[in-house]
Amino acid sequence: MLNTTHHDAMVVHGGRIIDPATGRDGIVDVAIADGVITKEPHRNPFVLDATGLVVCPGLMDIHVHLREPGQAHKETIETGTAAAAAGGFTFVACMPNTQPALDTPDIIRWVIGRADEVNHCTVAPVAAITQGRRGRELTDFAALMAAGAAAFSDDGTGVEDDAVMRSAFERASKLDALLIQHCEYRAISAGGVMHLGEVSRRLGLPGLDPRSEEAMIERDIDLCRRTGGRYHVAHISTAKAIELVRGAKREGLPVTAEVCTHHLVLTDEACSEGSPNTKMHPPLRPQADVEACRRGLLDGTIDCIVTDHAPHSVEEKAAGFLKAPAGIVGLETAVGIAARAMIDSELADWPQLIAWFTTGPARVLRRRAAAVDVGARADLTLIDPRSPWVVNPAEFCSKGRNTPFDGWTLTARSIATIRGRRISRLAPVVGTA
Ligand SMILES: [Zn+2]
Numbered sequence: 001m002l003n004t005t006h007h008d009a010m011v012v013h014g015g016r017i018i019d020p021a022t023g024r025d026g027i028v029d030v031a032i033a034d035g036v037i038t039k040e041p042h043r044n045p046f047v048l049d050a051t052g053l054v055v056c057p058g059l060m061d062i063h064v065h066l067r068e069p070g071q072a073h074k075e076t077i078e079t080g081t082a083a084a085a086a087g088g089f090t091f092v093a094c095m096p097n098t099q100p101a102l103d104t105p106d107i108i109r110w111v112i113g114r115a116d117e118v119n120h121c122t123v124a125p126v127a128a129i130t131q132g133r134r135g136r137e138l139t140d141f142a143a144l145m146a147a148g149a150a151a152f153s154d155d156g157t158g159v160e161d162d163a164v165m166r167s168a169f170e171r172a173s174k175l176d177a178l179l180i181q182h183c184e185y186r187a188i189s190a191g192g193v194m195h196l197g198e199v200s201r202r203l204g205l206p207g208l209d210p211r212s213e214e215a216m217i218e219r220d221i222d223l224c225r226r227t228g229g230r231y232h233v234a235h236i237s238t239a240k241a242i243e244l245v246r247g248a249k250r251e252g253l254p255v256t257a258e259v260c261t262h263h264l265v266l267t268d269e270a271c272s273e274g275s276p277n278t279k280m281h282p283p284l285r286p287q288a289d290v291e292a293c294r295r296g297l298l299d300g301t302i303d304c305i306v307t308d309h310a311p312h313s314v315e316e317k318a319a320g321f322l323k324a325p326a327g328i329v330g331l332e333t334a335v336g337i338a339a340r341a342m343i344d345s346e347l348a349d350w351p352q353l354i355a356w357f358t359t360g361p362a363r364v365l366r367r368r369a370a371a372v373d374v375g376a377r378a379d380l381t382l383i384d385p386r387s388p389w390v391v392n393p394a395e396f397c398s399k400g401r402n403t404p405f406d407g408w409t410l411t412a413r414s415i416a417t418i419r420g421r422r423i424s425r426l427a428p429v430v431g432t433a
Contacts, residue, residue, distance in 0.1 A: 002082050002120070002397055003427035009033050009042035012418070015050025015382065019057055019372040020355035030055060032378045035420030039374050048416070048423065050382055054350055057370035058090025058121075058379040058417060059357040063155075063180075063234060063258060063306035064331065066092075066123070068114070069107065070099025075311040075399045077111065080331075081120035083309070083398035085424040087331035088357075088381040088414025090121050090370065096128040097156035103128040103139045105147035112148050120424065121417070124150035124365070126180060129168050135159055141171050150365055153180035155234060158216050160185055165223060172229035178365065180232045181220055183241070184281065188212035193322055195268040195283040203272055205321070208283050210238045217241050221248045224255055232364055233257040235308050237282040239292035246301040256364045258306045259293045261334050262404065264341035266290075270404060276317045276324035277404045280310070283326075294347060297356060304360035307334045311400025329400035333391055335383060336410030343385075344411065350385065382416040389413050 012030040019025075031041035061084065067075035075083075084092045094111065096102035102111065108125050115123035127149035131137045133156065141152060152172065158181055159165045172179050192208025194200050200207035217233055221244060224231045236242055236257045248255040262280065267287050270278045278284060296302035310327025317324045330337075338356070342348040362369035370379035391408045393401040416425040 001427045002086055003425045005423050006421045007046040007423065008421060009045040010048060011041045011045045012048045012050045012055055012380065015053045015055035017055050017372050018351050018354050020351055020359045021057065021369050021371045022373065024372065025351055030372060030380070032418070035378055037372065037374050037376050037378055054383040054385050055372070056354045056381050056383065057358045057372055058419065059088045059381050060091040060361040060369070061089045061307050061309070061331065061334065062093040062304065062361045062365060064092045064094050064309040065097065065311065066094040067311060068098060073313050077114045077123065078118040079397060079399045081115060081118055081123060083331040083396060085120040085417050086397045086426055087334050088383060088417060089331060090379050090381065090417050090419050091124065092121060093124045093126050093150050093365065095126055095153060095155040097133060101128045101133045102126070103131050105143045108144055108147040108149050126151045126153050126155070128152070129154045129159055129179065130164060133157060135161055135164060138164070138168055138171060141175050141177050145175065145177060151178040151180050151232070153182065153234065155180065155182040158182045158184045162219065165220065166227070169223045169227040169229035173227045178230045178232055180234050181216065182234050183213045183216040185212045185216055188215065193279060194271045195285050197268060197286055199268045199272060210240070213238055213282055214240045214244065217244045221253065221255060224248070224253050228254070230254040235260045235263070235282055235306070236302060237263050237285050237293065238289050242292050242296040242301055249301060256303045257301065258304050258364070259297065259302045260306055260308045261330055261337040262328060263293050264290065265337055266404060274321050275404065276319070276321050277328055277402050279321055279324060279326050280328055281326045294341060297342065298347060303364050305338050305356045307331050311398050312402050314401055317402045328402050328404060329396065329398050331398060332396050333403060333405050333410065335414045336412050337405065339412035340410060378418050378420055380418040381414055383412060383414050385412050387413065
């Protein structure tokens with residue numbers, strides 16, 4: 001449950017401020033007046049006790065599915081953005097595989113307007129690369145950008161046709177637009193329900209060949225080299241794929257990549273329990289790929305962590321492993337899962353982890369990350385870094401209950417976001433001083 005209140009003057013007291021944008025890390029009070037960070041607190045402010053908490057710029061997730069328009073039985077902009085706020089996100093970029101697809105300026109404006117109405121977090125829609133996401137005719141990039149599209153993707157499917165993808169790159173290059181590719185050749189992945197390997201063979205389930213991901217990245221990097229268009233690999237998941245991006249970056253190409261929280265902690269072994277909540281595209285991979293994802297973050301090959309929050313109804317997921325739609329929810333477990341992968345394992349520290357959720361995604365979208373700075377609009381996330389909690393999908397703000405982390409004990413959790421005058425707190429977790 002989210003508890004939302006508004007305050008003209010407040011003080012976030014006693015928290016550890018971590019701001020990757022400025023390198024700041026220390027225990028400082030943050031005063032906010034009329035929604036803006038100020039030097040001195042106003043008189044009689046509302047005091048939010050952040051003792052023991054991490055206070056950082058609002059987290060960003062540049063890959064979520066809000067399902068509207070058209071699939072409100074899975075999620076709505078209201079429930080999806082409430083889930084984002086509950087998970088610590090003040091910004092999400094939502095994917096265009098809705099019904100209809102986000103392929104016209106009117107639909108882009110409608111999504112932004114609806115998000116403003118419910119006002120849980122900022123929503124930047126990603127427009128479709130091709131009309132109806134059918135992979136044939138390009139959409140009107142310039143008009144979609146003017147309407148507020150943050151980037152372009154046919155996510156849910158990749159753009160397979162070479163000539164179409166080449167013209168997308170040429171258009172993106174001319175307009176300085178970003179292309180986000182869901183890398184999957186269906187001719188190669190066809191019929192696969194999980195990673196093709198030892199585990200799929202043992203379970204007797206149709207395997208999904210990792211080449212379907214890698215081959216498309218290879219082609220796209222080549223197109224990027226020829227055209228100069230900016231290119232971002234969605235949900236990267238194999239060691240080979242990461243190596244391709246590493247090479248492209250070394251070459252100085254405008255290539256970036258993201259990794260999903262689940263690909264940092266789960267392997268394809270998880271599918272052996274048969275739960276449809278371990279079925280997603282790209283699928284869970286073997287341990288070596290999980291380790292490559294973690295290393296990719298640490299050496300900067302992967303720019304940011306995302307959730308690929310993909311809610312489905314209970315009925316849809318009840319169709320069983322073979323038939324259920326792919327995808328899991330992730331917004332409300334993201335901080336805990338990422339911390340488990342990177343901090344509990346002692347691979348990284350909080351400033352690094354927060355960078356993968358703030359400055360990293362901001363760099364990909366070429367937006368300014370929120371900053372904890374005097375004069376800036378208040379845009380903050382409060383994280384409790386060490387209070388064990390048990391994941392209970394029944395408590396999610398999302399309509400989706402499809403998580404593989406049901407019953408997991410996590411140590412870190414986002415407990416509040418502040419945007420301007422507005423505080424969204426997880427009730428009843430956070431008290432006030
Ligand atoms: Zn995708």
